[in-house]
Amino acid sequence: MFEQDALATIVGADNLLEHEDILRAHSGDFSFVPRVSPRLVVKARNTEEVQAIVRWANETRTPLVPISSGPPHSYGDTVPSVGGAVIVDLNGMKRIIRIDRRNRVAMIEPGVTFTQLIPALEKEGLAPLTPLVPRSSKSVVTAFLERTPITTPRFHWESQDPLLCVEVVYGCGDLMRTGSAAGPGSIEEQWEVGRAQIRGMGPSQVDFTRLLQGAQGTMGIVTWATVRCRPLPKLKRMFLVPSDDLGLLIDMAYRITHKKLGEELLIVNGFNLASIVGETREEIGMLSAKLPLWILLLGIDGAGLLPEEKIAYQEEEAIEIAQSCGLELKAAVPGTSAEEVLAVLSQPSADAGWKLKGGAGCGDVFFITTLDRCAEFVDAAYGLAGRYRFPVRNLGVYIQPMVQGTNCHLEFSVSYELHDQQETDAVKRFIEEGGEIFANMGAFFSRPYGPWARIAYGREAQTVIGQRKLKNIFDPNGVMNPGKLCF
Amino acid sequence: MSLSKEAYRALEDIVGPEYVTQEPEILDTYCFVWANELIFGEKFSPRPLAVVLPETVEEVQAIVRACNRFGIRYRAHATGFETSAITSSEPFLPIDMRRMNRVVEIDRTNRFAVVEPYVSQARLFLETMKVGLRPNMLGAGPSASVLAGTAAHFGSGPTNISTDFGGRNLLGAEWVLPNGDILRLGSLGTGAGWINGDGPGPSLRGVLRGYGGANGGMGIFTKVATKLYPWYGPPKLQPKGVPPTYGMVIPENFSVYCVILPGRDKMNDFFHLLIEESIAFSIQRLNPALGAILATESNDELWELMKNIPEEQRRAPVFSAIVLLDASSAREMEYKEKCFQMILEQTDGTVFPFDDHIQGLLFNNSVTGQGMTRAAFRSTGSFIISPVGDEAVDALTTLTELSEKEIVKEARDSGQIMETAPEPVWGVVYGDGGAHVEVITMYDPADRASCKKTSELLEKGDKKIVEWGLGINSLENALSFNESALKAALPQSRDFVKWIKKIKRAFDPNNAADSAFYVSPEDY
Amino acid sequence: MALDTYEEDMLRCTRCSYCKWIPHQVMSDSHFLTVCPSIDRYNFHGWSAGGRQIAALSLLKGRTNVGEKFLDMIYQCQMCGGCDVSCKIERDLEPYEVMQQLRIMCIERGDIIPEHLLFIDGLKKEDNMMMESKEKRGDWAEGLNVKVLTKEHADVLFHAGCRYSFDHELWSTCRSALTILLNAGVDIGILGKEETCCGGRSYEMGYASELMKYAEHNTDTWKAAGVKTVVTPCADCYQAFKVLYSKTGQKHAVEVLHITEFIDRLMKEGKIRLTKRVPLTVTYHDPCHLGRLAEPWVHWEGKKVKVNGQMVVHDPPKKKRCGANGVYEAPRDILRKIPGLNFVEMHRIREYAWCCGAGGGVKEAYPDFAEWTAARRLEEAAVVGAKALVSACPWCKRNFIDATPNTDARVEVYDIIELVEQAI
Structure with a gap:
């Protein structure tokens, strides 16, 4: 047809995918959002193509849904909310444009995965800041555009981190570079004078990167981004701190962040740790029974000029903190060792993701709260498990201190049998009704996927009004991922 | 723009007559601030329409709504210290927020x-x-x-x-x-x-x-x-001595250093290492002239110290930084000190041996920022920042080097600004990486020739920084009055300013919030 | 120095507002961070030292005229000098002098606060600031066996000051002061009804000629009486004699002491012994005129020149008056030596002390503001746990007493003389 011809002119016919299987794969995900089939999938290879696609979409009033990560998807944000949409697949944009060791920054295209980035950075003496064991196909840019928490709160100064500058094609088709990348000069000219696109704020008096973060592709399409990296440690120590009392671990986490110790810092329950280190569902089940109820993970990098001394002093400090909390730093707990955990945390998950091992389904509820409130939410989650009748033993809990300990990401994950309708329904209710209950308790759904959008936006009309003003500026024809968030 | 009687009565009704005024003698104290003379050729900007002091968010909301209703342009300020707080090219309504102080x-x-x-x-x-x-x-x-x-x-x-x-x-x-x-x-x-x-x-x-x-x-x-x-220090800091240069007792597990680096590259390395090692509480690049003002009680005292130093020595480039280390324990401090010494070794840095009193001053300055006002304002009466940069460490030292060669030296040689060692810079580095520098020009606001030269320098800074590809002066925008720096950067800034203007129009349809130091709604 | 000689200072004010706060280095409690009662009470920037620099410039430039509001802005200020101390931490400016000269200029132009005029008329007629008859000036000392130096000679002149001379409620304190000195064997006398005002308070209101008049008169009187020392229990008089007379160029060879300095000296010489317990927790309020404003005047003649391009220096160099050289230790030494007395400090002390509120013509023209200011000080005293606030100036004491009904702070008010008397 005529419109598709125009697209083919932009990206080449080979990059237009219409096969039923492909369209079906994009019509739903592990979330419970309604299945809607896209009209076609278009694979973009560079900024020019992206810009041309977006302009085409404006001319034809075609909804676009950008995707950068490979499957599986879990939150419904990449599933069209309306019919006739075109999926813009950026997975092929895999260039690592530049790695700047001195300024600890990498410039990457949206198709670059953690699997790809880690070895590239390693060669330069850097390591990425990562979410908790990202799946191998996870786009680095998407992870950070969506404010996915990283495991290293010390490097997480605020919600935008570690995303810095981006190049974006707005919904209206205009191109812009944000932060200090905005200008003057081309990117190459900026490099020439020593600039490194490392200031993510601005340009000038608006934080344009921030307007794109958490937007689920509703404002535009990012074609590259700079991301903050950390020095590759020469040595590394991981410690496990087990406890049956979550409160003690929370106390320890506060103290660790107050002393600015270590790099990785997170708390998981036994089921989640089992899911991370176990291979099969059976193994996960066995491990889960063995592992302590709660485990705090503390990783200390031996980087910089005095790697041994750094680890030594920080270990001593951490031991003292643990002791003062009635806890102990351990190299191993029943079921796993710190070394094993370190190895798993250092690489992306080799499969579809640690939560979906062995063909299980998984439903997540996550939000932002503070560490001191986690126990309340955990109690409530266990209560809901009883109410909705899903197995408590399959409830994973992940507490990720963020913003250097000022707040935290709290994530409940329920593993369920995909073909068990009762379990599936229970999980669906947990996600939808549970979300409402948590919100009423003070949970902040900063990333309101699927049903949480109504929960989050229903509470502050001015936010909706403000965001719609932005949407009207950057995507006046509403072509970008319509139906998401409050749009 | 004028304020009708009806509008004034509306403001009175909101805050009470005690907290709004139109008396010209009071209004004049709301149109006078440093650097006005560079914009207007005199200390006073246009006199405001009135001044209002709200106490609650409800009052603020009512004032803003009244402004929208009566077509009054308003702008709020806190302490009113900055030029951007109270200066505008047209009369407007300053909203003084000093009663909201909780x-x-x-x-x-x-x-x-x-x-x-x-x-x-x-x-x-x-x-x-x-x-x-x-x-x-x-x-x-x-x-x-x-x-x-x-x-x-x-x-x-x-x-x-x-x-x-x-x-x-x-x-x-x-x-x-x-x-x-x-x-x-x-x-x-x-x-x-x-x-x-x-x-x-x-x-x-x-x-x-x-x-x-x-x-x-x-x-x-x-x-x-x-x-x-x-904060790993005590619940209260302990001052010592007498004004004007009160000292400060440096608490346990804090160490302050004035470091001299042998050159630009070494200074860059020094900052990079400090960022990467994450051991410092504060870091400042500080031109010795600024440091000397900070450490003396008066210009007279400073001049007594300086006048016998040979001119070539006063004009010699010095790359210096003030670094404060802190730690939560002796163990941590030991590690940090060792690490710092290694950084010094790797960058050939030397520590300038100041006495306890000066160390106390530098400690206080590093912790609270106290003294920068003294350093910037005291010697000549006022100062201006231009160019200003914020990006990678190495790029910014290039910026200060070029600024010295192409802007500051000529101005300094003219005698119309404060004479300092080359590169009169104050700069900081960010925990997350990167840095910020400000080229400081100290001028006399009571001296027309000095003001004129400084205005030229400011204008030159706006243009040169773009020419060098090192940024846009408006990025700070404290002194980009009526978008002057953005306009100087055209077409470099056109692309992003267009979006800011769209946002301004969307969120402020009546153009009620005064934009003298933001963007006007009108496109270029 | 006329107002216009400070025009460059006004132009170099940058509106930083440091003048509103005590020096940041000495801040110790977040409830007691400000130093300027005027801006705290009236809020508009004009009610600060910085604002008054602008107002002065505006007036000089002909932008504004002196009207009622202008006068309020200038005169709703105790001239306590706290702003000057804070400003000079950062700057080489003279905000206090600008405010003083602005007042003088107002008076010269005939822009007068009517309430002040009543007192000035009284002063001109009766030589006191209390609108009382000069015939009654010496009544406070009735019955004391003390020399009157118009008839007899003594080494030391006791100058009571206007407030002590006419405020009956305070007479006993003044009598105690004199008695303490007499009992210590000091060869001391008074001028009785021949004593006149020091001229200091009128000067602060802007009546410079009155100061000149009384400076000449008083120094002539001292010379005629042949005294070596003048001692006064009034901080205002002390500051006028020691600083303002010096400022006007009035030369004299007499040693000027505040009563606290004299008692402290006599205690050190063993002539006064404090032996009785005074079981009371007290705090000490530094009177502005005994503290920062009492720093000796710096005489300097020369010019401002530019060096180093545009750096402004004095040629020859001029010592900066920053308020640290007032009388701070003597009263504290005395209090510390009173047996059983528990002495605690407030958060704003010495050169950065909060004013009692009575100075600068405020007590005379804006009594509510004066008391409001004092009430804040009483509250500060209560916060640090003091049961009593001790000052060393009758104006402070009077104002604190007057303010007591305006605050919930239950703090007794003493002059230091009263505690010394109890302890002897």
């Missing part, structure tokens, strides 16, 4: 504070020290408003290595939008408290401020939550 909350556990506009850095620091915490400190010094540096204005300061840029500490805001609606940013709006300023979804925090604040051009912030950082 520390609403300090969450010791989750390390944040909620403050109203007139809470100063010094006050919040005093409050938070008691519970082992501290806020970000702006270079503007202890009297600066916490809210301004977090939400409304630029925000670099000596502690940025450990607290990062001011605007990056914003966790929430109660925000009276330009049209008078109230938006509660982030988690606050959803009832989850002051814990996170981003979301749900795309962050309106990006509209609230960018790298530079909106300087009043995007409504009024009546409360903000700002992130706090660990």
Whole structure:
């Protein structure tokens, strides 16, 4: 047809995918959002193509849904909310444009995965800041555009981190570079004078990167981004701190962040740790029974000029903190060792993701709260498990201190049998009704996927009004991922 | 623009007659601020329409709504220290926020504070020290408003290595939008408290401020939550000595150093290593002239010290930095000191041996920003920043080098600005990486020739920084009056300014929030 | 120095507002951070030292005229000098002098506060600031066996001052002061009804010629009486004699002492012994005129020149008056030596002390503001746990007493003389 011809002119016919299987794969995900089939999938290879696609979409009033990560998807944000949409697949944009060791920054295209980035950075003496064991196909840019928490709160100064500058094609088709990348000069000219696109704020008096973060592709399409990296440690120590009392671990986490110790810092329950280190569902089940109820993970990098001394002093400090909390730093707990955990945390998950091992389904509820409130939410989650009748033993809990300990990401994950309708329904209710209950308790759904959008936006009309003003500026024809968030 | 009797009565009804005035003698104290003379050729900018002092968010909202209704342009300020706080090319309504001065909350556990506009850095620091915490400190010094540096204005300061840029500490805001609606940013709006300023979804925090604040051009912030950082010192600092140069007892597990680096490259390496090692509480690049003003009680004393130093020595380039290390324990301090010594070795840095008194002054300056006002203003009466840069460390030292060669030297040789060692720079580095530098020109506001030369220098800075490809002066925007720096950067800035203007139009349809230091709604 | 000689200072004010706060280095409690009662009470920037620099410039430039509001802005200020101390931490400016000269200029132009005029008329007629008859000036000392130096000679002149001479409620304190000195064997006398005002308070209101008049008169009187020392229990008089007379160029060879300095000296010489217990927790209020404003005047003649390009220096160099050289230790030494007395400090002390509120013509023209200011000080005293606030000036004491009904702070008010008397 005529419109598709125009697209083919932009990206080449080979990059237009219409096969039923492909369209079906994009019509739903592990979330419970309604299945809607896209009209076609278009694979973009560079900024020019992206810009041309977006302009085409404006001319034809075609909804676009950008995707950068490979499957599986879990939150419904990449599933069209309306019919006739075109999926813009950026997975092929895999260039690592530049790695700047001195300024600890990498410039990457949206198709670059953690699997790809880690070895590239390693060669330069850097390591990425990562979410908790990202799946191998996870786009680095998407992870950070969506404010996915990283495991290293010390490097997480605020919600935008570690995303810095981006190049974006707005919904209206205009191109812009944000932060200090905005200008003057081309990117190459900026490099020439020593600039490194490392200031993510601005340009000038608006934080344009921030307007794109958490937007689920509703404002535009990012074609590259700079991301903050950390020095590759020469040595590394991981410690496990087990406890049956979550409160003690929370106390320890506060103290660790107050002393600015270590790099990785997170708390998981036994089921989640089992899911991370176990291979099969059976193994996960066995491990889960063995592992302590709660485990705090503390990783200390031996980087910089005095790697041994750094680890030594920080270990001593951490031991003292643990002791003062009635806890102990351990190299191993029943079921796993710190070394094993370190190895798993250092690489992306080799499969579809640690939560979906062995063909299980998984439903997540996550939000932002503070560490001191986690126990309340955990109690409530266990209560809901009883109410909705899903197995408590399959409830994973992940507490990720963020913003250097000022707040935290709290994530409940329920593993369920995909073909068990009762379990599936229970999980669906947990996600939808549970979300409402948590919100009423003070949970902040900063990333309101699927049903949480109504929960989050229903509470502050001015936010909706403000965001719609932005949407009207950057995507006046509403072509970008319509139906998401409050749009 | 004028203020009708009806509009004035409306303001009176909102705040009460005691808190609004149109008396010209009072209004004149709201159109006088440093650097006005560079913009207007005299100390006074156009006299405001009136001045109003609200006490509550409801009053602020009512004032803003009245302004929209009566077609009055308004702008709020906290302490009114900055040019961008109260200067405009047309009469407008300054909203003096000094009555909103409450520390609403300090969450010791989750390390944040909620403050109203007139809470100063010094006050919040005093409050938070008691519970082992501290806020970000702006270079503007202890009297600066916490809210301004977090939400409304630029925000670099000596502690940025450990607290990062001011605007990056914003966790929430109660925000009276330009049209008078109230938006509660982030988690606050959803009832989850002051814990996170981003979301749900795309962050309106990006509209609230960018790298530079909106300087009043995007409504009024009546409360903000700002992130706090660990403070390992005592609950109270111990001053010593007498004015004007009170000293300070340096607490246990703090060490302050004045480091001299042998050259530009070594200085760059020094900053990079300090960023990567994360051992410092504060780092400042400081031209010796600024340091000397900071450490002396008067210009007379300074001149007595300086006048016998041979001119070639006074004019010799010096790359110096002030570094403060802190630690929560002796063990940590031992590690940090060792690490610092290694950095010195690797960069051939030497520590200048100041006495205890000067060390105390430098400590106080590093912790609170106190003394920068002295350093910048005392010698000649005023100063200006241009060019200003914010990016990678190496790029910024190129910026200061070029500024010296192509802008500052000529001005200095003219005798119309303060003579300093080359590269009169104050700079900081950020905990997250990168740096910020300000080329400081000290001029005499009472001297027309000095003002004229400084205005030329400012204009040159706006143009040159773009020519060098090292930034746009407007990025700070404290002195980009009526978009002067943005216009100087055309077409480099056109692309992004267009979007800011669209946002301005969308959020301020009546153009009620004065934009002298933001952007006007009109496209170029 | 006329107002216009300070024009460059006004132009170099940058509106930093440091003048509103105590120096940041000495801040110790977030409730007591400000130093300027005027801006705290009236809020508009004009009610600060910085604002008054602008107002002065505006007037000089002909932008504004002196009207009622202008006068309020200028005169709703105690001239306590706290702003000057804070400003000079950062700057080489003279904000206090600008404010003083602005007042003088107003008076010269005939822009007068009517309430002040009543007192000035009284002064001109009766030589006192209390609108009382000069015939009654010596009544406070009735019955004391003390020399009157118009008839007899003594080494030391006791100058009571206007407030002590006419405020009956305070007479006993003044009598105690004199008695303490007499009992210590000091060869001391008074001028009785021949004593006149020091001229200091009128000067602060802007009546410079009155100061000149009384400076000449008083120094002539001292010379005629042949005294070596003048001692006064009034901080205002002390500052006038020691600083303002010096400022006007009035030369004299007489040693000027405040009563606290004299008692402290006599205690050190063993002539006064404090032996009785005074079981009371007290705090000490530094009177502005005994503290920062009592720093000796710096005489300097020369010119401001530019060196180093545009750096402004004095040629020859001029010592900066920053308020640290007032009388701070003597009263504290005395209090510390009173047996059983528990002495605690407030948050704003010495050169950065909060004013009692009575100075600068405020007590005379804006009594409510004076008392408001004092009430804030009483509250500060209560916060640090003091049961009593001790000052060393009758104006302070009077104002604190008057303010007591305006605050919930239950703090007794003493002059230091009263505690010394109890302890002897």
